[in-house]
Amino acid sequence: MAAMAAALRGLGGRFRWRTPAVAGGVRGAAQGAVAGQWDYDLLVIGGGSGGLACAKEAAQLGRKVAVVDYVEPSPRGTRWGLGGTCVNVGCIPKKLMHQAALLGGLIRDAPHYGWEVAQPVPHDWRKMAEAVQNHVKSLNWGHRVQLHDRKVKYFNVKAGFVDEHTVRGVAKGGKEILLSADHIVIATGGRPRYPAHIEGALEYGITSDDIFWLKESPGKTLVVGASYVALECAGFLTGIGLDTTVMMRSIPLRGFDQQMSSLVTEHMASHGTRFLRGCTPSQVRRLPDGQLQVTWEDHTTGKEGTGTFNTVLWAVGRVPDTRSLNLEKAGVDTSPSTQKILVDSREATSVPHIYAIGDVVEGRPELTPTAVMAGRLLAQRLFGGSSDLMDYDKVPTTVFTPLEYGCVGLSEEEAVARHGQERVEVYHAHYKPLEFTVPGRDASQCYVKMVCLREPPQLVLGLHFLGPNAGEVTQGFALGIKCGASYVQVMQTVGIHPTCSEEVVKLRISKRSGLDPTVTGCG
Amino acid sequence: MAQRLLLRRFLVSVISRKPSQGWWPPLTSRALQTPGGLTVTPNPARTIYTTRISLTTFNIQDGPDFQDRVVNSETPVVVDFHAQWCGPCKILGPRLEKMVAKQHGKVVMAKVDIDDHTDLAIEYEVSAVPTVLAMKNGDVVDKFVGIKDEDQLEAFLKKLIG
Numbered sequence: 001m002a003a004m005a006a007a008l009r010g011l012g013g014r015f016r017w018r019t020p021a022v023a024g025g026v027r028g029a030a031q032g033a034v035a036g037q038w039d040y041d042l043l044v045i046g047g048g049s050g051g052l053a054c055a056k057e058a059a060q061l062g063r064k065v066a067v068v069d070y071v072e073p074s075p076r077g078t079r080w081g082l083g084g085t086c087v088n089v090g091c092i093p094k095k096l097m098h099q100a101a102l103l104g105g106l107i108r109d110a111p112h113y114g115w116e117v118a119q120p121v122p123h124d125w126r127k128m129a130e131a132v133q134n135h136v137k138s139l140n141w142g143h144r145v146q147l148h149d150r151k152v153k154y155f156n157v158k159a160g161f162v163d164e165h166t167v168r169g170v171a172k173g174g175k176e177i178l179l180s181a182d183h184i185v186i187a188t189g190g191r192p193r194y195p196a197h198i199e200g201a202l203e204y205g206i207t208s209d210d211i212f213w214l215k216e217s218p219g220k221t222l223v224v225g226a227s228y229v230a231l232e233c234a235g236f237l238t239g240i241g242l243d244t245t246v247m248m249r250s251i252p253l254r255g256f257d258q259q260m261s262s263l264v265t266e267h268m269a270s271h272g273t274r275f276l277r278g279c280t281p282s283q284v285r286r287l288p289d290g291q292l293q294v295t296w297e298d299h300t301t302g303k304e305g306t307g308t309f310n311t312v313l314w315a316v317g318r319v320p321d322t323r324s325l326n327l328e329k330a331g332v333d334t335s336p337s338t339q340k341i342l343v344d345s346r347e348a349t350s351v352p353h354i355y356a357i358g359d360v361v362e363g364r365p366e367l368t369p370t371a372v373m374a375g376r377l378l379a380q381r382l383f384g385g386s387s388d389l390m391d392y393d394k395v396p397t398t399v400f401t402p403l404e405y406g407c408v409g410l411s412e413e414e415a416v417a418r419h420g421q422e423r424v425e426v427y428h429a430h431y432k433p434l435e436f437t438v439p440g441r442d443a444s445q446c447y448v449k450m451v452c453l454r455e456p457p458q459l460v461l462g463l464h465f466l467g468p469n470a471g472e473v474t475q476g477f478a479l480g481i482k483c484g485a486s487y488v489q490v491m492q493t494v495g496i497h498p499t500c501s502e503e504v505v506k507l508r509i510s511k512r513s514g515l516d517p518t519v520t521g522c523g
Numbered sequence: 524m525a526q527r528l529l530l531r532r533f534l535v536s537v538i539s540r541k542p543s544q545g546w547w548p549p550l551t552s553r554a555l556q557t558p559g560g561l562t563v564t565p566n567p568a569r570t571i572y573t574t575r576i577s578l579t580t581f582n583i584q585d586g587p588d589f590q591d592r593v594v595n596s597e598t599p600v601v602v603d604f605h606a607q608w609c610g611p612c613k614i615l616g617p618r619l620e621k622m623v624a625k626q627h628g629k630v631v632m633a634k635v636d637i638d639d640h641t642d643l644a645i646e647y648e649v650s651a652v653p654t655v656l657a658m659k660n661g662d663v664v665d666k667f668v669g670i671k672d673e674d675q676l677e678a679f680l681k682k683l684i685g
Binding site: 135136137140149 | 606607608
């Protein structure tokens with residue numbers, strides 16, 4: 001069919017026949033190899049942040065669009081609805097559970113502010129989980145409605161390429177459909193990696209795919225990994241009162257500024273999270289009483305360690321969801337090392353009319369906002385006559401650990417690597433949030449630093465903020481940095497008082513000066 | 524009262540669909556009407572007849588079920604589109620059931636869980652929940668979204684019954 005289609009395309013490629021809208025049901029079969037005749041102008045594989053944004057944008061531009069989304073249950077059996085990782089097993093439930101944990105801290109502070117709250121206040125996992133899960137389900141529904149309103153056809157099928165313009169979708173019951181499209185966007189995202197080489201890992205461990213959907217409390221938990229997924233999960237589990245241990249092979253938050261990453265884990269360690277550094281698990285066994293026994297190797301001492309836990313959460317990386325796509329049938333290239341899809345600056349793959357966005361793409365940030373923006377820009381380029389490319393430079397993000405870390409731009413080590421130590425100036429400050437004073441909260445890790453070029457006007461290369469509401473603080477500064485703010489302009493900006501944010505514009509002490517960077521008083 | 528008991532025992536022998544989630548066997552459009560206008564459902568589990576709110580309310584099982592019991596219903600039907608995750612639905616549901624029961628069988632209520640019956644909900648253009656449709660002879664004649672109080676529900680139902 002592909003060869004025929006190609007031949008006919010050569011004859012009259014420009015002439016497009018629109019197939020009439022098919023009523024209900026699961027149809028939309030490939031109409032045959034008449035030149036330019038596809039079921040859809042755009043087929044999006046993956047109904048997550050990137051896929052939905054792209055599909056809706058294209059539909060708004062008047063195109064015939066279809067989205068296929070399918071969630072393969074996790075090894076534990078967890079499944080979820082439309083919306084992708086962010087909505088179901090990422091950002092949304094994470095932030096809500098992070099909030100639940102933060103509230104625990106605020107409840108502890110409350111008596112200092114005059115509230116007569118009996119301590120300790122117990123936490124009910126079930127109630128929190130149900131509330132979070134209900135909200136996620138409402139978002140699943142919201143996405144269904146949105147697709148319907150924007151006239152995007154939706155199929156809950158597992159997709160695989162048949163040829164470069166055709167995809168076969170298999171529904172849960174086994175029913176198959178064929179869908180053909182002029183343009184195809186792959187936005188299948190990723191899934192957590194299971195360390196299959198560790199005995200018992202698959203049978204007894206869970207991942208971030210499962211933690212947010214647990215009906216019962218995970219209890220005493222071992223989180224294996226040093227990623228933001230690991231630290232964020234360990235963070236909120238500790239915050240709601242569970243005995244939590246993080247096991248790390250080497251450094252925390254690889255890829256992030258390492259000074260900031262150390263402060264993040266330092267804060268967690270001094271606030272109840274146990275850390276097993278330089279350790280790797282070798283085995284997970286189930287004991288007769290149902291608990292899990294984990295054996296690990298401590299690389300620093302060379303000794304073996306064991307521990308018992310109710311839950312083992314693997315947070316050792318994510319893998320792209322490309323295996324079942326049959327990419328070779330379409331000729332789409334992937335990275336040999338990561339299996340992620342290779343694209344150019346226009347998000348185009350090795351096949352001109354097939355594109356890829358989001359977590360599934362090699363070398364891109366694994367963030368919802370970048371996938372969304374890339375998706376919308378792609379739709380505009382394909383159907384809206386735009387030539388704007390996605391800019392992945394100076395993308396802000398925040399790690400929602402108990403003490404949050406927001407950043408935008410280069411880390412200190414990246415700046416030094418790029419420009420040289422002599423041409424980089426770092427301004428920094430340890431500060432104490434006003435709200436911490438009354439309850440006597442520890443502010444040892446509340447810290448902010450700005451990485452700049454040394455040469456006037458001292459262009460800001462990166463900003464790193466560790467403290468409460470880091471996401472809210474960083475967002476505004478990301479705009480300034482995107483616009484090319486200089487340290488001179490930062491100094492000229494008046495702060496809002498009393499906030500933690502103002503500490504950014506009050507930065508005056510450089511690392512180079514060797515002076516004590518602790519902020520004192522109001523001045 | 525005796526009349527109703529007699530009717531009940533006769534209907535007990537009628538096997539209907541398997542009740543789900545503890546609901547009584549569904550009301551069919553051919554359900555018998557007593558002279559008092561109260562529609563009776565077969566109840567294999569009980570021998571003593573009691574007035575129950577659930578007599579006039581039922582859960583939709585699937586598309587054909589909706590077609591059968593709502594679209595083809597001779598009695599006007601109020602359709603309550605709701606979701607497990609929807610807080611306001613949990614308030615409106617029982618309130619609406621109570622008001623429907625008070626209408627003595629002149630109107631019945633179909634409950635549709637939008638997660639179980641997404642296509643149906645989308646077909647009827649439900650976006651927010653709870654959404655309540657008033658249906659007569661297969662047509663949507665009225666609709667509201669969100670919570671209403673008892674008086675408002677009474678008015679809504681009276682308007683549907685006509």
